[in-house]
Amino acid sequence: MTTRRRLPLTVVGGFLGAGKTTLLNRWLREAGGLRMAVLVNDFGALNIDADLIAATHGDTLALTNGCVCCQIGDDLGRALVQVIESATPFDAVVIEASGVSDPWRIAQIGMAAPELSLEAVVVLVDASAVAQQSRDALLADTLARQLKSADLVVVNKADLADAAALAAAHAWAERAAPGTPRIETVQSALPLALLSGLPAPSAAACGVCGTGACGHDHAPDHGAMFQTWSAQPMAAIPADTLRAWLRAMPPGVLRLKGWLRTGDGAEGDEWSEVQFAGRHGSVRRAPPPRDARAGVVAIGLRRQLPEEALDRFFAR
CATH class of the missing domain: 3.30.1220.10 (CobW-like, C-terminal domain)
Incomplete structure:
Protein backbone atom coordinates (compact mmCIF):
# COMPACT_ATOMS: atom_id res chain seq x y z
CA MET A 1 0.00 0.00 0.00
CA THR A 2 1.25 3.52 -0.81
CA THR A 3 0.34 6.73 0.97
CA ARG A 4 -0.04 9.89 -1.08
CA ARG A 5 2.32 12.60 0.06
CA ARG A 6 0.59 15.68 1.38
CA LEU A 7 1.58 19.05 -0.04
CA PRO A 8 3.97 20.90 2.31
CA LEU A 9 2.70 24.33 3.36
CA THR A 10 4.85 27.22 4.59
CA VAL A 11 3.34 30.51 5.78
CA VAL A 12 5.52 33.64 5.63
CA GLY A 13 4.50 36.48 7.94
CA GLY A 14 5.87 39.73 9.25
CA PHE A 15 5.02 43.40 9.51
CA LEU A 16 5.04 45.82 6.57
CA GLY A 17 8.54 46.26 5.18
CA ALA A 18 10.09 43.31 7.01
CA GLY A 19 11.25 41.62 3.78
CA LYS A 20 8.57 39.04 2.96
CA THR A 21 8.39 39.96 -0.73
CA THR A 22 12.17 39.88 -1.07
CA LEU A 23 12.18 36.39 0.48
CA LEU A 24 9.52 35.11 -1.94
CA ASN A 25 11.41 36.51 -4.91
CA ARG A 26 14.56 34.71 -3.74
CA TRP A 27 12.73 31.41 -3.36
CA LEU A 28 11.07 31.70 -6.76
CA ARG A 29 14.40 32.33 -8.45
CA GLU A 30 16.18 29.53 -6.56
CA ALA A 31 13.51 26.89 -7.18
CA GLY A 32 15.89 24.85 -9.32
CA GLY A 33 13.13 23.05 -11.25
CA LEU A 34 11.03 22.26 -8.15
CA ARG A 35 7.45 23.40 -8.55
CA MET A 36 6.26 25.90 -5.95
CA ALA A 37 2.88 27.57 -5.73
CA VAL A 38 3.24 30.99 -4.07
CA LEU A 39 0.01 32.65 -2.92
CA VAL A 40 0.27 36.42 -2.54
CA ASN A 41 -1.99 39.40 -2.03
CA ASP A 42 -0.59 41.47 -4.88
CA PHE A 43 1.41 40.52 -7.98
CA GLY A 44 2.70 44.06 -8.31
CA ALA A 45 4.58 43.93 -5.02
CA LEU A 46 6.54 40.88 -6.17
CA ASN A 47 8.00 42.71 -9.17
CA ILE A 48 8.96 39.45 -10.90
CA ASP A 49 11.39 39.77 -13.81
CA ALA A 50 9.54 39.72 -17.11
CA ASP A 51 11.79 37.00 -18.53
CA LEU A 52 10.68 34.66 -15.71
CA ILE A 53 6.96 34.97 -16.54
CA ALA A 54 5.78 32.35 -19.03
CA ALA A 55 2.07 33.22 -19.08
CA THR A 56 -0.62 35.19 -17.29
CA HIS A 57 -4.07 33.72 -16.63
CA GLY A 58 -6.25 36.15 -14.70
CA ASP A 59 -5.13 35.85 -11.09
CA THR A 60 -2.31 33.39 -11.85
CA LEU A 61 1.22 33.89 -13.15
CA ALA A 62 2.96 30.83 -14.61
CA LEU A 63 6.75 31.05 -14.42
CA THR A 64 9.29 29.53 -16.74
CA ASN A 65 10.80 27.41 -13.95
CA GLY A 66 7.56 25.54 -13.22
CA CYS A 67 6.47 27.69 -10.29
CA VAL A 68 3.24 29.69 -10.19
CA CYS A 69 2.08 32.76 -8.31
CA CYS A 70 -1.60 32.96 -7.41
CA GLN A 71 -3.27 36.14 -6.23
CA ILE A 72 -5.34 35.39 -3.14
CA GLY A 73 -7.95 38.10 -3.51
CA ASP A 74 -10.78 37.71 -1.00
CA ASP A 75 -10.83 33.90 -0.93
CA LEU A 76 -7.73 32.06 0.28
CA GLY A 77 -9.65 28.79 0.32
CA ARG A 78 -10.45 29.05 -3.39
CA ALA A 79 -6.81 29.78 -4.22
CA LEU A 80 -5.69 26.75 -2.22
CA VAL A 81 -8.22 24.50 -3.99
CA GLN A 82 -6.83 25.62 -7.36
CA VAL A 83 -3.34 24.64 -6.24
CA ILE A 84 -4.42 21.30 -4.75
CA GLU A 85 -6.43 20.35 -7.84
CA SER A 86 -3.77 21.39 -10.34
CA ALA A 87 -3.36 18.88 -13.16
CA THR A 88 0.42 18.97 -12.61
CA PRO A 89 1.22 18.43 -8.91
CA PHE A 90 3.31 20.95 -7.00
CA ASP A 91 6.19 20.22 -4.62
CA ALA A 92 5.24 22.88 -2.05
CA VAL A 93 2.94 25.82 -1.41
CA VAL A 94 3.94 29.08 0.25
CA ILE A 95 1.44 31.69 1.47
CA GLU A 96 2.45 35.28 2.18
CA ALA A 97 0.44 36.75 5.04
CA SER A 98 -0.39 40.44 4.76
CA GLY A 99 1.76 42.76 6.84
CA VAL A 100 -0.89 43.35 9.50
CA SER A 101 -2.42 39.86 9.65
CA ASP A 102 -1.84 36.97 12.04
CA PRO A 103 0.05 34.23 10.12
CA TRP A 104 -1.28 31.55 12.47
CA ARG A 105 -4.86 32.19 11.34
CA ILE A 106 -3.74 31.60 7.76
CA ALA A 107 -1.84 28.46 8.81
CA GLN A 108 -5.03 27.10 10.42
CA ILE A 109 -6.93 27.54 7.15
CA GLY A 110 -4.25 25.50 5.42
CA MET A 111 -4.30 22.86 8.17
CA ALA A 112 -8.02 22.33 7.59
CA ALA A 113 -7.28 20.82 4.17
CA PRO A 114 -6.28 17.12 4.45
CA GLU A 115 -4.22 17.46 1.26
CA LEU A 116 -1.87 19.95 2.97
CA SER A 117 0.75 19.54 5.68
CA LEU A 118 1.84 22.59 7.67
CA GLU A 119 5.66 22.58 7.68
CA ALA A 120 6.44 25.96 9.22
CA VAL A 121 5.41 29.51 9.98
CA VAL A 122 8.30 31.88 9.18
CA VAL A 123 8.03 35.42 10.57
CA LEU A 124 10.37 38.22 9.51
CA VAL A 125 11.10 41.34 11.56
CA ASP A 126 12.93 44.48 10.49
CA ALA A 127 16.01 44.67 12.71
CA SER A 128 16.37 48.39 12.07
CA ALA A 129 12.81 49.31 13.03
CA VAL A 130 11.12 46.66 15.19
CA ALA A 131 12.29 48.01 18.56
CA GLN A 132 10.80 51.41 17.79
CA GLN A 133 7.67 49.92 16.21
CA SER A 134 7.03 47.75 19.27
CA ARG A 135 6.89 50.85 21.46
CA ASP A 136 3.92 52.12 19.43
CA ALA A 137 0.76 51.18 21.34
CA LEU A 138 -1.14 50.75 18.06
CA LEU A 139 1.41 48.28 16.64
CA ALA A 140 2.75 46.41 19.66
CA ASP A 141 -0.02 43.79 19.85
CA THR A 142 0.08 43.04 16.12
CA LEU A 143 3.86 42.57 16.12
CA ALA A 144 3.88 40.34 19.20
CA ARG A 145 0.95 38.22 17.95
CA GLN A 146 2.77 37.54 14.67
CA LEU A 147 5.81 36.19 16.49
CA LYS A 148 3.89 33.95 18.88
CA SER A 149 3.03 31.55 16.06
CA ALA A 150 6.50 31.45 14.51
CA ASP A 151 8.57 28.31 14.05
CA LEU A 152 11.46 30.52 12.94
CA VAL A 153 11.99 34.24 13.56
CA VAL A 154 14.10 35.91 10.88
CA VAL A 155 15.73 39.13 12.11
CA ASN A 156 16.13 40.68 8.67
CA LYS A 157 17.89 43.84 7.47
CA ALA A 158 20.66 43.23 10.00
CA ASP A 159 22.99 45.33 7.84
CA LEU A 160 20.79 48.39 8.33
CA ALA A 161 20.79 48.22 12.14
CA ASP A 162 23.59 49.43 14.40
CA ALA A 163 24.74 47.23 17.27
CA ALA A 164 22.29 48.74 19.76
CA ALA A 165 19.29 48.40 17.43
CA LEU A 166 20.23 44.81 16.56
CA ALA A 167 20.54 43.87 20.23
CA ALA A 168 17.19 45.54 20.96
CA ALA A 169 15.55 43.63 18.10
CA HIS A 170 16.80 40.30 19.44
CA ALA A 171 15.77 41.16 23.00
CA TRP A 172 12.26 42.09 21.87
CA ALA A 173 11.93 38.93 19.77
CA GLU A 174 12.99 36.77 22.71
CA ARG A 175 10.40 38.41 24.95
CA ALA A 176 7.68 38.02 22.33
CA ALA A 177 8.54 34.41 21.40
CA PRO A 178 10.82 32.93 24.07
CA GLY A 179 12.86 29.96 22.92
CA THR A 180 11.80 30.18 19.26
CA PRO A 181 14.73 29.62 16.84
CA ARG A 182 15.99 32.94 15.53
CA ILE A 183 18.50 33.94 12.85
CA GLU A 184 19.82 37.15 11.33
CA THR A 185 19.68 37.79 7.60
CA VAL A 186 20.52 40.48 5.08
CA GLN A 187 18.09 40.99 2.18
CA SER A 188 16.02 37.99 3.35
CA ALA A 189 18.79 35.53 2.43
CA LEU A 190 17.06 32.45 3.85
CA PRO A 191 17.90 29.19 2.03
CA LEU A 192 14.91 27.58 0.37
CA ALA A 193 15.79 24.15 1.78
CA LEU A 194 15.61 25.37 5.37
CA LEU A 195 11.85 25.49 5.77
CA SER A 196 10.16 24.89 2.46
CA GLY A 197 9.31 21.22 3.01
CA LEU A 198 10.78 20.33 -0.36
CA PRO A 199 12.19 16.84 -0.94
Whole structure:
Protein backbone atom coordinates (compact mmCIF):
# COMPACT_ATOMS: atom_id res chain seq x y z
CA MET A 1 0.00 0.00 0.00
CA THR A 2 1.25 3.52 -0.81
CA THR A 3 0.34 6.73 0.97
CA ARG A 4 -0.04 9.89 -1.08
CA ARG A 5 2.32 12.60 0.06
CA ARG A 6 0.59 15.68 1.38
CA LEU A 7 1.58 19.05 -0.04
CA PRO A 8 3.97 20.90 2.31
CA LEU A 9 2.70 24.33 3.36
CA THR A 10 4.85 27.22 4.59
CA VAL A 11 3.34 30.51 5.78
CA VAL A 12 5.52 33.64 5.63
CA GLY A 13 4.50 36.48 7.94
CA GLY A 14 5.87 39.73 9.25
CA PHE A 15 5.02 43.40 9.51
CA LEU A 16 5.04 45.82 6.57
CA GLY A 17 8.54 46.26 5.18
CA ALA A 18 10.09 43.31 7.01
CA GLY A 19 11.25 41.62 3.78
CA LYS A 20 8.57 39.04 2.96
CA THR A 21 8.39 39.96 -0.73
CA THR A 22 12.17 39.88 -1.07
CA LEU A 23 12.18 36.39 0.48
CA LEU A 24 9.52 35.11 -1.94
CA ASN A 25 11.41 36.51 -4.91
CA ARG A 26 14.56 34.71 -3.74
CA TRP A 27 12.73 31.41 -3.36
CA LEU A 28 11.07 31.70 -6.76
CA ARG A 29 14.40 32.33 -8.45
CA GLU A 30 16.18 29.53 -6.56
CA ALA A 31 13.51 26.89 -7.18
CA GLY A 32 15.89 24.85 -9.32
CA GLY A 33 13.13 23.05 -11.25
CA LEU A 34 11.03 22.26 -8.15
CA ARG A 35 7.45 23.40 -8.55
CA MET A 36 6.26 25.90 -5.95
CA ALA A 37 2.88 27.57 -5.73
CA VAL A 38 3.24 30.99 -4.07
CA LEU A 39 0.01 32.65 -2.92
CA VAL A 40 0.27 36.42 -2.54
CA ASN A 41 -1.99 39.40 -2.03
CA ASP A 42 -0.59 41.47 -4.88
CA PHE A 43 1.41 40.52 -7.98
CA GLY A 44 2.70 44.06 -8.31
CA ALA A 45 4.58 43.93 -5.02
CA LEU A 46 6.54 40.88 -6.17
CA ASN A 47 8.00 42.71 -9.17
CA ILE A 48 8.96 39.45 -10.90
CA ASP A 49 11.39 39.77 -13.81
CA ALA A 50 9.54 39.72 -17.11
CA ASP A 51 11.79 37.00 -18.53
CA LEU A 52 10.68 34.66 -15.71
CA ILE A 53 6.96 34.97 -16.54
CA ALA A 54 5.78 32.35 -19.03
CA ALA A 55 2.07 33.22 -19.08
CA THR A 56 -0.62 35.19 -17.29
CA HIS A 57 -4.07 33.72 -16.63
CA GLY A 58 -6.25 36.15 -14.70
CA ASP A 59 -5.13 35.85 -11.09
CA THR A 60 -2.31 33.39 -11.85
CA LEU A 61 1.22 33.89 -13.15
CA ALA A 62 2.96 30.83 -14.61
CA LEU A 63 6.75 31.05 -14.42
CA THR A 64 9.29 29.53 -16.74
CA ASN A 65 10.80 27.41 -13.95
CA GLY A 66 7.56 25.54 -13.22
CA CYS A 67 6.47 27.69 -10.29
CA VAL A 68 3.24 29.69 -10.19
CA CYS A 69 2.08 32.76 -8.31
CA CYS A 70 -1.60 32.96 -7.41
CA GLN A 71 -3.27 36.14 -6.23
CA ILE A 72 -5.34 35.39 -3.14
CA GLY A 73 -7.95 38.10 -3.51
CA ASP A 74 -10.78 37.71 -1.00
CA ASP A 75 -10.83 33.90 -0.93
CA LEU A 76 -7.73 32.06 0.28
CA GLY A 77 -9.65 28.79 0.32
CA ARG A 78 -10.45 29.05 -3.39
CA ALA A 79 -6.81 29.78 -4.22
CA LEU A 80 -5.69 26.75 -2.22
CA VAL A 81 -8.22 24.50 -3.99
CA GLN A 82 -6.83 25.62 -7.36
CA VAL A 83 -3.34 24.64 -6.24
CA ILE A 84 -4.42 21.30 -4.75
CA GLU A 85 -6.43 20.35 -7.84
CA SER A 86 -3.77 21.39 -10.34
CA ALA A 87 -3.36 18.88 -13.16
CA THR A 88 0.42 18.97 -12.61
CA PRO A 89 1.22 18.43 -8.91
CA PHE A 90 3.31 20.95 -7.00
CA ASP A 91 6.19 20.22 -4.62
CA ALA A 92 5.24 22.88 -2.05
CA VAL A 93 2.94 25.82 -1.41
CA VAL A 94 3.94 29.08 0.25
CA ILE A 95 1.44 31.69 1.47
CA GLU A 96 2.45 35.28 2.18
CA ALA A 97 0.44 36.75 5.04
CA SER A 98 -0.39 40.44 4.76
CA GLY A 99 1.76 42.76 6.84
CA VAL A 100 -0.89 43.35 9.50
CA SER A 101 -2.42 39.86 9.65
CA ASP A 102 -1.84 36.97 12.04
CA PRO A 103 0.05 34.23 10.12
CA TRP A 104 -1.28 31.55 12.47
CA ARG A 105 -4.86 32.19 11.34
CA ILE A 106 -3.74 31.60 7.76
CA ALA A 107 -1.84 28.46 8.81
CA GLN A 108 -5.03 27.10 10.42
CA ILE A 109 -6.93 27.54 7.15
CA GLY A 110 -4.25 25.50 5.42
CA MET A 111 -4.30 22.86 8.17
CA ALA A 112 -8.02 22.33 7.59
CA ALA A 113 -7.28 20.82 4.17
CA PRO A 114 -6.28 17.12 4.45
CA GLU A 115 -4.22 17.46 1.26
CA LEU A 116 -1.87 19.95 2.97
CA SER A 117 0.75 19.54 5.68
CA LEU A 118 1.84 22.59 7.67
CA GLU A 119 5.66 22.58 7.68
CA ALA A 120 6.44 25.96 9.22
CA VAL A 121 5.41 29.51 9.98
CA VAL A 122 8.30 31.88 9.18
CA VAL A 123 8.03 35.42 10.57
CA LEU A 124 10.37 38.22 9.51
CA VAL A 125 11.10 41.34 11.56
CA ASP A 126 12.93 44.48 10.49
CA ALA A 127 16.01 44.67 12.71
CA SER A 128 16.37 48.39 12.07
CA ALA A 129 12.81 49.31 13.03
CA VAL A 130 11.12 46.66 15.19
CA ALA A 131 12.29 48.01 18.56
CA GLN A 132 10.80 51.41 17.79
CA GLN A 133 7.67 49.92 16.21
CA SER A 134 7.03 47.75 19.27
CA ARG A 135 6.89 50.85 21.46
CA ASP A 136 3.92 52.12 19.43
CA ALA A 137 0.76 51.18 21.34
CA LEU A 138 -1.14 50.75 18.06
CA LEU A 139 1.41 48.28 16.64
CA ALA A 140 2.75 46.41 19.66
CA ASP A 141 -0.02 43.79 19.85
CA THR A 142 0.08 43.04 16.12
CA LEU A 143 3.86 42.57 16.12
CA ALA A 144 3.88 40.34 19.20
CA ARG A 145 0.95 38.22 17.95
CA GLN A 146 2.77 37.54 14.67
CA LEU A 147 5.81 36.19 16.49
CA LYS A 148 3.89 33.95 18.88
CA SER A 149 3.03 31.55 16.06
CA ALA A 150 6.50 31.45 14.51
CA ASP A 151 8.57 28.31 14.05
CA LEU A 152 11.46 30.52 12.94
CA VAL A 153 11.99 34.24 13.56
CA VAL A 154 14.10 35.91 10.88
CA VAL A 155 15.73 39.13 12.11
CA ASN A 156 16.13 40.68 8.67
CA LYS A 157 17.89 43.84 7.47
CA ALA A 158 20.66 43.23 10.00
CA ASP A 159 22.99 45.33 7.84
CA LEU A 160 20.79 48.39 8.33
CA ALA A 161 20.79 48.22 12.14
CA ASP A 162 23.59 49.43 14.40
CA ALA A 163 24.74 47.23 17.27
CA ALA A 164 22.29 48.74 19.76
CA ALA A 165 19.29 48.40 17.43
CA LEU A 166 20.23 44.81 16.56
CA ALA A 167 20.54 43.87 20.23
CA ALA A 168 17.19 45.54 20.96
CA ALA A 169 15.55 43.63 18.10
CA HIS A 170 16.80 40.30 19.44
CA ALA A 171 15.77 41.16 23.00
CA TRP A 172 12.26 42.09 21.87
CA ALA A 173 11.93 38.93 19.77
CA GLU A 174 12.99 36.77 22.71
CA ARG A 175 10.40 38.41 24.95
CA ALA A 176 7.68 38.02 22.33
CA ALA A 177 8.54 34.41 21.40
CA PRO A 178 10.82 32.93 24.07
CA GLY A 179 12.86 29.96 22.92
CA THR A 180 11.80 30.18 19.26
CA PRO A 181 14.73 29.62 16.84
CA ARG A 182 15.99 32.94 15.53
CA ILE A 183 18.50 33.94 12.85
CA GLU A 184 19.82 37.15 11.33
CA THR A 185 19.68 37.79 7.60
CA VAL A 186 20.52 40.48 5.08
CA GLN A 187 18.09 40.99 2.18
CA SER A 188 16.02 37.99 3.35
CA ALA A 189 18.79 35.53 2.43
CA LEU A 190 17.06 32.45 3.85
CA PRO A 191 17.90 29.19 2.03
CA LEU A 192 14.91 27.58 0.37
CA ALA A 193 15.79 24.15 1.78
CA LEU A 194 15.61 25.37 5.37
CA LEU A 195 11.85 25.49 5.77
CA SER A 196 10.16 24.89 2.46
CA GLY A 197 9.31 21.22 3.01
CA LEU A 198 10.78 20.33 -0.36
CA PRO A 199 12.19 16.84 -0.94
CA ALA A 200 15.11 15.87 1.27
CA PRO A 201 18.54 16.29 -0.30
CA SER A 202 21.00 13.47 -0.72
CA ALA A 203 24.16 13.25 1.38
CA ALA A 204 26.06 15.02 -1.38
CA ALA A 205 23.45 17.72 -1.89
CA CYS A 206 23.99 21.43 -1.81
CA GLY A 207 23.54 22.71 1.73
CA VAL A 208 21.69 25.78 0.51
CA CYS A 209 19.03 24.65 -1.94
CA GLY A 210 18.89 20.96 -1.05
CA THR A 211 19.51 19.51 -4.51
CA GLY A 212 22.37 17.38 -5.70
CA ALA A 213 23.23 19.28 -8.88
CA CYS A 214 21.60 22.65 -8.46
CA GLY A 215 23.97 24.79 -10.49
CA HIS A 216 22.99 27.79 -8.36
CA ASP A 217 25.32 30.73 -7.88
CA HIS A 218 24.81 30.83 -4.13
CA ALA A 219 25.79 33.83 -2.08
CA PRO A 220 28.91 33.01 -0.06
CA ASP A 221 27.33 33.98 3.26
CA HIS A 222 25.02 30.94 3.09
CA GLY A 223 27.94 28.58 3.51
CA ALA A 224 29.35 30.70 6.29
CA MET A 225 26.05 30.89 8.17
CA PHE A 226 24.53 27.41 7.79
CA GLN A 227 25.82 23.92 8.41
CA THR A 228 24.37 20.61 7.25
CA TRP A 229 24.61 17.06 8.60
CA SER A 230 23.42 13.89 6.91
CA ALA A 231 23.21 10.15 7.53
CA GLN A 232 21.90 7.00 5.87
CA PRO A 233 20.66 4.79 8.74
CA MET A 234 20.71 1.09 7.92
CA ALA A 235 18.35 -0.16 10.63
CA ALA A 236 14.65 0.56 10.96
CA ILE A 237 13.65 3.15 13.57
CA PRO A 238 10.11 2.69 14.95
CA ALA A 239 7.79 5.59 14.14
CA ASP A 240 6.89 6.09 17.82
CA THR A 241 10.59 6.35 18.69
CA LEU A 242 11.06 8.97 15.98
CA ARG A 243 8.06 11.00 17.15
CA ALA A 244 9.28 11.00 20.76
CA TRP A 245 12.72 12.15 19.63
CA LEU A 246 11.25 14.95 17.48
CA ARG A 247 9.33 16.24 20.50
CA ALA A 248 12.66 16.51 22.37
CA MET A 249 14.75 17.71 19.42
CA PRO A 250 18.24 18.81 20.52
CA PRO A 251 18.66 22.61 20.39
CA GLY A 252 20.33 23.92 17.27
CA VAL A 253 18.40 21.96 14.63
CA LEU A 254 16.45 24.38 12.44
CA ARG A 255 15.35 21.85 9.83
CA LEU A 256 15.43 18.08 9.51
CA LYS A 257 13.96 15.97 6.73
CA GLY A 258 14.32 12.53 5.27
CA TRP A 259 12.90 9.12 4.41
CA LEU A 260 13.51 6.28 6.87
CA ARG A 261 12.59 2.65 7.36
CA THR A 262 10.23 2.50 10.32
CA GLY A 263 9.37 -1.19 10.50
CA ASP A 264 8.49 -4.43 8.77
CA GLY A 265 4.95 -4.69 7.45
CA ALA A 266 2.96 -7.50 5.92
CA GLU A 267 4.03 -6.37 2.47
CA GLY A 268 7.68 -5.74 3.35
CA ASP A 269 9.53 -2.74 4.71
CA GLU A 270 7.50 0.20 5.99
CA TRP A 271 8.85 3.66 5.18
CA SER A 272 8.07 7.09 6.62
CA GLU A 273 8.77 10.67 5.65
CA VAL A 274 10.24 12.62 8.58
CA GLN A 275 9.97 16.41 8.74
CA PHE A 276 10.97 18.89 11.43
CA ALA A 277 10.95 22.69 11.29
CA GLY A 278 11.27 25.01 14.27
CA ARG A 279 8.55 23.64 16.51
CA HIS A 280 6.71 21.28 14.17
CA GLY A 281 7.71 17.66 13.61
CA SER A 282 5.94 14.82 11.81
CA VAL A 283 6.42 11.16 10.89
CA ARG A 284 4.08 9.95 8.13
CA ARG A 285 3.86 6.72 6.20
CA ALA A 286 5.27 7.15 2.71
CA PRO A 287 6.38 5.07 -0.28
CA PRO A 288 10.09 4.20 -0.26
CA PRO A 289 12.53 6.47 -2.11
CA ARG A 290 13.43 5.47 -5.65
CA ASP A 291 16.73 3.89 -4.67
CA ALA A 292 15.23 2.30 -1.50
CA ARG A 293 17.97 3.92 0.59
CA ALA A 294 17.21 5.69 3.84
CA GLY A 295 18.53 9.22 4.26
CA VAL A 296 18.12 12.14 6.63
CA VAL A 297 19.52 15.68 6.51
CA ALA A 298 19.65 18.33 9.24
CA ILE A 299 20.34 22.04 8.82
CA GLY A 300 21.35 24.53 11.49
CA LEU A 301 23.48 27.56 12.13
CA ARG A 302 27.19 26.91 11.80
CA ARG A 303 28.79 25.71 15.06
CA GLN A 304 25.34 25.30 16.62
CA LEU A 305 24.21 22.09 14.89
CA PRO A 306 24.34 19.21 17.48
CA GLU A 307 26.12 16.70 15.27
CA GLU A 308 27.10 14.36 18.13
CA ALA A 309 23.50 14.06 19.33
CA LEU A 310 22.32 13.42 15.77
CA ASP A 311 25.02 10.77 15.28
CA ARG A 312 24.03 9.00 18.51
CA PHE A 313 20.35 8.79 17.65
CA PHE A 314 20.57 7.79 14.00
CA ALA A 315 23.40 5.29 14.59
CA ARG A 316 21.32 3.37 17.14
